[in-house]
Amino acid sequence: MRGSAAAAAATVTRVAQRVVAPSAATPGGALPLSWLDRYPTQRALIESLHVFKGRADAAVAPAAAIERALAAALVSYYPIAGRLAERGDGGELVVDCTGEGVWFIEATASCSLEDVDYLEYPLMVDKDELLPHPTYPASESHPEDSLILLVQVTQFACGGFVVGFRFSHAVADGPGAAQSINNPS
Template sequence: MCFSVARTSQSFVAPAEPTPDETLFLSIIDRVAGLRHMVRSIHVFKHGREPAKVIKEALAKALVPYYPFAGRFVDDAEHGDVRVACTGEGAWFVEATANCSLEDVKDLDFPLMISKDELLPVPSHEFDPINLPLMMQVTEFTCGGFVVGLISVHTIADGLGAAQFVNAIGDIARGLPKPAVDPVWSREVIPSPPKLAPSAPPLFDSFKLVHTTMDVPESAVNEVKANYFEHIGQRCSTFDVAIAKLWQSRTRAIKLSPDSDVHLCFFANARHLMQQQVLPRGFYGNCFYPVSVTARSGEVVGAELVEVVRMIRDAKAGMAAKFGRWATGDFKADPYELTFTYNSLFVSDWTRLGFLDVDYGWGKPLHVIPFAYFDFMAVGIIGAPPLPRTGTRIMTQCVEEEHLKAFVKEMSTSRVIN
């Protein structure tokens, strides 16, 4: 059987009530050039009753307090940065139906039996999607299940902020009179250190990176945690173990010279590090700091996994001091200006953002699949396998075809896990 999706309607959903007509400033982190991109994900739900209708109505109501999501990004020629024009034009919303049940397509577990391109909203040729903060598609399946395809532009919100907004839509869909968390803009609270002199534009080399997904059993992660505690005398997280395993396996697979530097970078929530002003509850803008680890290839290849975990935890321990220095302008190189090379791996954790808690009235999602991939950026995303399975799912686009077999072998070799 050929599984397919038919889009039945598409339109802008405007706020259900009048909203302020204003232009809002973005923070210095919001305006990081690399964040002006679309983050795509699909969210799979087992049951629903007219979910497209319910979610569309809830979206309109949620856009009243979250009205910047109904606006447009505009470039300010005078100041040379981007702002949000709160025009009230609305978010792009697509309704669709699939010709099968979720069971027919194995609940959209990997490998996908329906292309992500059919499940994500397609913009009209009449507008540039990079200027829209949000686009959504709700695809209904014959079994009553549904999939929400979400595209948001990172400039307006980080992962925690985007999940806060989507949870607000869920709150209203379930019958709450307003979102459980009141949104707060407050971008002026984010530090604004002096800008460095403009540097040369970053180079974006294109790589032929290939996708692969693998699940790590909970027992294997717990084994590393116990081993780490025994050797180091401290506890470590599932995230620490997962990215250490990923970084070491990738470094072994790409076989650089032992003296070559390899880099690991992940974007850590910095809300708790704000010192001058505390971020108010409900803030949904970008507030993260790039945590980087650099080591010689030979060091990462030959180390015990617990030593790689320790490298990562040492970098995390130094984050508060580095963020504090950045906030006061005490830095020589902008930590938010990143270099994308084949010896660099970027990792994102989607398990704690809040997307797995979204409930439109029929329960939380079976699973969430992010597609934050670019051909210039070697990426690993930490997630969770579909319920009821446990463990850690690692979704990657981080090696080229010639290194894929070795990478998969290293990831699945017991000595890497133990």
């Protein structure tokens, strides 16, 4: 199955979601943001998708390996494990270093990466299916805009996988987010 037929038949199923906390204790407290980063337009989430071919000899599932590495990286990059919060009389935006962690979603896709042309444009899978969008029980309130990093790992039938990130622009611009992803320690 290739091309649009595969895309039409492709389904992405989110199988688990959880918060991944730092693997060791981290400093607490509030970190101020620059005046530019406090500007309301900076509250957006930067989105990116990263495609990886599978390895037949992979001993650990991609989601498990990424989750473990993420927990370790959050020790050094501890502000990312916090929450955006408003402080003071003026409601100034800060990073509250709570150590709560980042939102992590595991998903599976019913097709191979080859079936969807390795996500070359035009995309044959809706990007929102590959980006993390948490769901919460109706009884809980977790405003998504207070999260700094959300991650989704989608494993395809071929063993390849896609890592989708949504990263708070108030905390890091594109190059800053890429640095924390590419150099986790």
